[in-house]
Structures are given as structure tokens and as C-alpha cells.
Amino acid sequence: MRTPASLLTLIEEGVIDEVLRPLKSGKEAAVYVVRSGDEVRCAKVYKDMAQRSFQKRVQYQEGRKSRGSREARAVASGSRYGRRQQEEEWKNTEVDALYQLRAAGVRVPEPHGFFHGVLVMELVTGPDGFSAPRLGEVELSAEQAREFHRVLVRDVVRMLCCGLIHGDLSAYNVLVGPDGPVIIDFPQVVNAAGNNAARTMLLRDVNNLTAALGRWAPELLDTWYGEEMWALFEAGRLQPDTPLTGKYTFDEREVDLDSVREAINDAREVALIRQQGREARDEDEY
Structure with missing residues (x-):
């Protein structure tokens, strides 16, 4: 298994201790099972814009608020900085939603932090202790x-x-x-x-x-x-x-x-x- 550079960074910084195995790879991200201390969690590594196949992003992003007026203007202009900001907002969206929805009582995985473009969160398991089925x-x-x-x-x-x-x-x-x-x-x-x-x-x-x-x-x-x-x-x-x-x-x-x-x-x-x-x-x- 080839370990993504972003996960190696998390190991070096002590966020996780070990990458155990890949879990799934989709159009937006690849998910890995990782160990953090005595806990087994999962790490979601978001793919860069150039690697993603997901279409119609504009339709989904309509109505989202940028983190600041400068960022909003940059996104609207379509500049290189604006595209980077749009990409960062895209990656942060899931993190923000998980924290908000957990607080509201929605059954979603518990987030454990967002580091260098990687979302570390609860690994949902089935009755047998393995990754839960869909x-x-x-x-x-x-x-x-x-x-x-x-x-x-x-x-x-x-x-x-x-x-x-x-x-x-x-x-x-x-x-x-x-x-x-x-x-x-x-x-x-x-x-x-x-x-x-x-x-x-x-x-x-x-x-x-x-x-x-x-x-x-x-x-x-x-x-x-x-x-x-x-x-x-x-x-x-x-x-x-x-x-x-x-x-x-x-x-x-x-x-x-x-x-x-x-x-x-x-x-x-x-x-x-x-x-x-x-x-x-x-x-x-x-």
C-alpha cells in the first residue's frame, strides 16, 4: 500500500500513529483506516481539484458563504487565489457540517480534527467490529x-x-x-x-x-x-x-x-x- 504524503505528515506530527489499510476510494476522496493511540479511526484524504471527477460543483456551492470578503471577491473573480480559496472551502465544508450536525443530534461520524487537508474521524463499525456495511x-x-x-x-x-x-x-x-x-x-x-x-x-x-x-x-x-x-x-x-x-x-x-x-x-x-x-x-x- 502506498501511503499518501498527507498521512505521512500526520504520522510525523503525531496526529495518527499508523496507517492500517485503505478503506475506499471515491470521486472526492480516499479513506484509510488508521490507528491513533489505542483507537482505530479513519482518515479521509481529499483529492485535489485536478484529480476529481465530480461534476456540477457550482450547483452545490450556490448559497455558501465565504469566510471573508476578500475570499468572496477572489472566488467571484476566478483568479488563481480564488480557485485555491474555493478548493479550501470545499474541503472545509464537510468538517464544518459534521461538527454542526453532531451537535444537532444527527447520526454522523464523530470528527476528530482536520489536518493538512485530511479529515480524521470515527470509524463506524458493524456488530463484528469491522467497517460497517452500507x-x-x-x-x-x-x-x-x-x-x-x-x-x-x-x-x-x-x-x-x-x-x-x-x-x-x-x-x-x-x-x-x-x-x-x-x-x-x-x-x-x-x-x-x-x-x-x-x-x-x-x-x-x-x-x-x-x-x-x-x-x-x-x-x-x-x-x-x-x-x-x-x-x-x-x-x-x-x-x-x-x-x-x-x-x-x-x-x-x-x-x-x-x-x-x-x-x-x-x-x-x-x-x-x-x-x-x-x-x-x-x-x-x-
């Missing part, structure tokens, strides 16, 4: 699916009450730990009040979860939690503990219900295709 990789009973859906919808509400939307939530950004689901991967987190696509992204997040868990509990497919919580949020009446029913009355003059249902079914099919692709990739690796 929600899209486990089989559930109908009862478990309903309970996981209840927990995740409540966490989405807590996020929205913090003014945040995950923006890329699916069964593959949720780990299944001993105490239930844990949401991960926040570099693309969306400003709910300042982003014109916020509602669309929220509905997509909730529909992705509903489609995935509806595979085990089909009655979930007849719920409309995303629409309900967004209506309450827009009206200024959404609180972290606001009771939700999953029911929503659409204005049928403006909404094509068949298209909405088709979008949920499409999300389910995409989730299954992603799972099959990952399984095929894992077979090739071994």
Missing part, C-alpha cells in the same frame, strides 16, 4: 426498514433545521452501525435557504432513501415525507421534533403525480444498478 449492501426485515426510514427521515429533518441538505443522499452514503444508520459524505452539502435547487435536492435525498427501504417495506413508497417537511420548512414551522405523517396534499393542477412516482421508481432502479456494479467491481478485485 445500507444498500444489507438485507432488512420490513420492521427494520421501517425503523431505519423513521430514523433517517428524522435526521434529514434535523439537518434541514440546521439549514443544510445532504445533496447526494442514498443507500450508499448511509452506514449500518450497531445502533442503526449513520449518514456519511458531506462535501457537497447544500445551503437550504440560499440554493435555488435546495427543494429538488431535498426531495431527491428523501426519495432515494424511500426507494431503497421501500424494497423491504413497500408501504413506504406511498409516503411523501420530503414534500411534507419542505412545506413546513418554507412556512417556518419545521422543528427538529415536529411530528410528520408522510402525507401531503398535492396541487394536481401543478404536479404530475405519475411523474413523481416514476422518479421514485427510477431512484430505486438506480440504487439496484449501483449495488450490482459495486458487487461486480468487488468480484473483479478479488
